[in-house]
Amino acid sequence: MLELMKLELRKINIRTYIHSTFIIFIALLGFIYLLAYIPRVNPSDPNLELFGTYKNIVSLFGALSMAVFCVSASVMYSRFVIEEYTGKRVILLFTYPTSREKMFFSKMMIVTLFTILSMLLCTILIYLIFGLSETFFPLVKDTITYDVISKAITTTMIMTGLAAGLSIISVTIGFIRKSTPAAIVSAILLCSMVTHISSGTLNSNTAAIIFMAITILAAIYAVKMILKKINGMEV
Numbered sequence: 001m002l003e004l005m006k007l008e009l010r011k012i013n014i015r016t017y018i019h020s021t022f023i024i025f026i027a028l029l030g031f032i033y034l035l036a037y038i039p040r041v042n043p044s045d046p047n048l049e050l051f052g053t054y055k056n057i058v059s060l061f062g063a064l065s066m067a068v069f070c071v072s073a074s075v076m077y078s079r080f081v082i083e084e085y086t087g088k089r090v091i092l093l094f095t096y097p098t099s100r101e102k103m104f105f106s107k108m109m110i111v112t113l114f115t116i117l118s119m120l121l122c123t124i125l126i127y128l129i130f131g132l133s134e135t136f137f138p139l140v141k142d143t144i145t146y147d148v149i150s151k152a153i154t155t156t157m158i159m160t161g162l163a164a165g166l167s168i169i170s171v172t173i174g175f176i177r178k179s180t181p182a183a184i185v186s187a188i189l190l191c192s193m194v195t196h197i198s199s200g201t202l203n204s205n206t207a208a209i210i211f212m213a214i215t216i217l218a219a220i221y222a223v224k225m226i227l228k229k230i231n232g233m234e235v
Helices: 002-011 014-041 046-051 054-082 089-093 100-136 146-177 180-199 206-231
Strands: none
Touching: 002 100, 014 046, 014 054, 014 100, 046 054, 054 100, 054 146, 054 180, 100 146, 100 206, 146 180, 146 206
16 A cells, blocks of 8 residues: 555655645634734724634634645545546556555545645644744733643644545545536535534534544545445446
């Protein structure tokens, strides 16, 4: 499996996705500072109190980060899976001296691992930078406590799982329809739904955990659907 993954990386210019991840990192870093600064725009507005605590900022930031990386992963999956199994490319793909299952899973593993690692790395770095700056030049009238750190860790793990699972479901829709835009649009719609629900439960991770469990199960089923279609393809 590892050798197949290395071969896939040689075929695809992974630097493109690394560069896009760096751009995402910069954008999300700016976003978390924007969330922290919003209450200062109009301190007397009670509606802006939502952004006045670190826990709420973590929840809102986590939801957006999940959506961004989910869409990014769906783009990668489209390149690694949808485009590879459509048109003339699939003929060349099936001539490789390895099973279809191993070839497919090598592609899935590359994107899944890249998504999880890049999201975790970006999120951790952003929280470290933001936390250090808040120690010396605070924007939020709140205190970083153990509960806030615990909330950040839990939210990050949940949202990373959601991003990986939702992107797999979205690419399955795109694979069935043989359409990259369908995969990307599905990712946006799914993330919008989950983000909307998450924003309504800022002080509880229960809903997010339930959705993550359901999403992972649905993603496993989706992978089986794609694999079944691939095994049924005629060259």
